[in-house]
Amino acid sequence: MTQLSVAAPxxxxxxxxxxxxxxxxxxxxxxxxxxxxxAVHLFNIQPYxxxxxxxxxxxxxxxxxxxxxxxxxxxxxxxxxxxxxxxTGVIAAFIVALFEKFANTVLVLxxxxxxxxxxxxxxxxxxxFGATSLMSKIAVAAIMVFFPVMxxxxxxxxxxxxxxxxxxxxxxxxxxxxxxxxxxxGAVPSLFDGMRVGATLSVIGIIVAxxxxxTANALGVLIANSAALSQFPLTWAAVAAASLLGLVVYGxxxxxxxxxxxxRFTPASR
Amino acid sequence: xxxxxxxxxxxxxxxxxxxxxxxxxxxGLVHALDDIDLDIAPGAFxxxxxPSGCGKSTLLRVIGDLVKPTEGVVEVxxxxxxxxxxxREYGMAFQAPGLMDWRTIRRNIELPLxxxxxxxxxxxxRAEEMLELVRLTGFENHRPRQLSGGxxxxxxxxxxxxxxxxxxxxxxxxxxxxxxxREYLQRxxxxxxxxxxxxxxxxxxxxxxxVFLSTEVVVxxxxxxxxxxxxxxxxxxxxxxxxxxxxxxxxxESRVRTALHSVLEPxxxx
Numbered sequence: 001m002t003q004l005s006v007a008a009p010x011x012x013x014x015x016x017x018x019x020x021x022x023x024x025x026x027x028x029x030x031x032x033x034x035x036x037x038x039a040v041h042l043f044n045i046q047p048y049x050x051x052x053x054x055x056x057x058x059x060x061x062x063x064x065x066x067x068x069x070x071x072x073x074x075x076x077x078x079x080x081x082x083x084x085x086x087x088t089g090v091i092a093a094f095i096v097a098l099f100e101k102f103a104n105t106v107l108v109l110x111x112x113x114x115x116x117x118x119x120x121x122x123x124x125x126x127x128x129f130g131a132t133s134l135m136s137k138i139a140v141a142a143i144m145v146f147f148p149v150m151x152x153x154x155x156x157x158x159x160x161x162x163x164x165x166x167x168x169x170x171x172x173x174x175x176x177x178x179x180x181x182x183x184x185x186g187a188v189p190s191l192f193d194g195m196r197v198g199a200t201l202s203v204i205g206i207i208v209a210x211x212x213x214x215t216a217n218a219l220g221v222l223i224a225n226s227a228a229l230s231q232f233p234l235t236w237a238a239v240a241a242a243s244l245l246g247l248v249v250y251g252x253x254x255x256x257x258x259x260x261x262x263x264r265f266t267p268a269s270r
Numbered sequence: 271x272x273x274x275x276x277x278x279x280x281x282x283x284x285x286x287x288x289x290x291x292x293x294x295x296x297x298g299l300v301h302a303l304d305d306i307d308l309d310i311a312p313g314a315f316x317x318x319x320x321p322s323g324c325g326k327s328t329l330l331r332v333i334g335d336l337v338k339p340t341e342g343v344v345e346v347x348x349x350x351x352x353x354x355x356x357x358r359e360y361g362m363a364f365q366a367p368g369l370m371d372w373r374t375i376r377r378n379i380e381l382p383l384x385x386x387x388x389x390x391x392x393x394x395x396r397a398e399e400m401l402e403l404v405r406l407t408g409f410e411n412h413r414p415r416q417l418s419g420g421x422x423x424x425x426x427x428x429x430x431x432x433x434x435x436x437x438x439x440x441x442x443x444x445x446x447x448x449x450x451x452r453e454y455l456q457r458x459x460x461x462x463x464x465x466x467x468x469x470x471x472x473x474x475x476x477x478x479x480x481v482f483l484s485t486e487v488v489v490x491x492x493x494x495x496x497x498x499x500x501x502x503x504x505x506x507x508x509x510x511x512x513x514x515x516x517x518x519x520x521x522x523e524s525r526v527r528t529a530l531h532s533v534l535e536p537x538x539x540x
Binding site: 161163164166167168169170171172173177181182185186188261263264266267 | 331334335336355356357358360361362364366368370371372373381382384385386413415416439
């Protein structure tokens with residue numbers, strides 16, 4: 001068996017898997033869009049209730065510059081919230097993992113805290129940082145991202161494969177060596193599990209925080225204002241843009257995971 | 271040659287006195303090991319053989335200081351098992367490969383050397399040597415998941431041998447391999463043992479494997495784990511595939527089998 005004959009089918013099967021995974025989703029999406037379009041025309045649904053997908057696309061084209069500039073501000077906030085939340089979450093996880101005895105107590109506390117509706121803090125943060133400041137939005141998103149990242153990373157750092165633990169123990173490895181060579185690489189997949197949840201939460205956090213006021217051109221503000229003015233096609237177009245943003249951020253996290261933890265995507269030999 | 275001939279009046283490499291181990295298994299105390307006395311001479315190849323539940327894996331872990339005995343004393347080369355472990359005298363291989371997914375095959379083999387702070391070039395050279403030994407040259411940059419179970423186990427053995435430990439503790443390391451790979455690695459293991467003078471303690475439940483490899487087979491009985499019989503194997507080294515077909519081999523096997531059956535019989539009668 002040469003290296004080439006092992007590597008070649010592996011790469012092919014990855015591409016095959018991606019196509020196989022995406023294809024049904026695209027198909028279902030297309031069917032839903034067509035049904036939506038037909039329903040609007042067949043039942044003569046008014047645009048303020050539910051505009052047809054074609055109308056939303058048309059509005060998207062018409063108001064593209066408005067939506068794009070709003071999306072730009074929102075994207076910066078989403079990325080800022082995700083990064084800040086992830087960074088603090090990872091730092092907190094390391095601190096908790098160092099004190100293994102108290103880890104479970106802390107995790108229970110964090111679980112209780114994470115039940116609080118963080119977006120409810122948005123008006124408070126507006127008062128603290130100023131309604132038009134980016135920071136008031138980022139803070140909401142960061143707190144929402146913090147919890148899943150912190151919990152997942154802590155669990156990842158604490159769960160060491162028993163054989164890896166025995167091996168490192170038999171080698172009389174130091175705590176530091178165990179941390180760097182076993183705990184941290186072993187926690188990377190968990191970190192990304194948390195980040196994938198966090199990516200979605202960051203978009204939700206920013207958009208909802210923007211409903212409570214913000215710089216005039218932000219997606220959340222655009223959604224709230226256009227709805228208030230009954231410009232529903234514009235509202236829907238902005239919602240579509242926000243959904244797209246959510247997808248892109250989610251995809252970016254998956255892409256980074258592939259780069260940072262390629263071993264997770266190596267298919268098994270059998 | 272002389273290096274592997276047990277010298278009776280020399281200090282034993284491993285010495286166990288009145289070793290007892292009880293586990294609290296929820297429902298009550300389990301006597302995994304009961305009053306074990308065992309001396310293993312330097313350079314010996316000793317197999318621990320017995321039905322499942324006879325405590326052979328526990329005994330191996332007690333020698334390796336991964337499990338503390340409830341009572342009794344374990345000495346390795348004249349000092350405590352803990353001191354020996356801290357002096358990094360143990361190489362271990364387990365039933366499952368326990369490779370680290372995030373490391374390439376080469377870096378998995380390098381791990382024990384890395385723990386000991388061996389410089390990079392030397393690590394790399396040793397890993398190449400070990401890969402050649404287990405016939406996996408060309409796979410150094412593969413990930414564990416790309417290898418079959420048998421190949422992974424060979425990597426795990428290479429990892430255990432990488433730093434030429436004074437003591438090799440092996441817990442059924444060949445159990446998952448197919449017959450051809452198993453017999454090949456048995457021969458390789460003998461070759462390595464004879465060239466290095468390493469003391470090997472080897473857990474197995476294969477009679478023929480124990481006979482082929484060992485200078486002595488220790489037969490254990492279950493519940494509580496006790497040493498039932500110690501059978502020296504006088505077959506001359508080097509042992510080859512032809513050895514397996516000799517009358518002497520058959521006789522040695524029969525002796526071990528008889529001892530093993532006497533361990534099992536009382537359970538059926540009583």
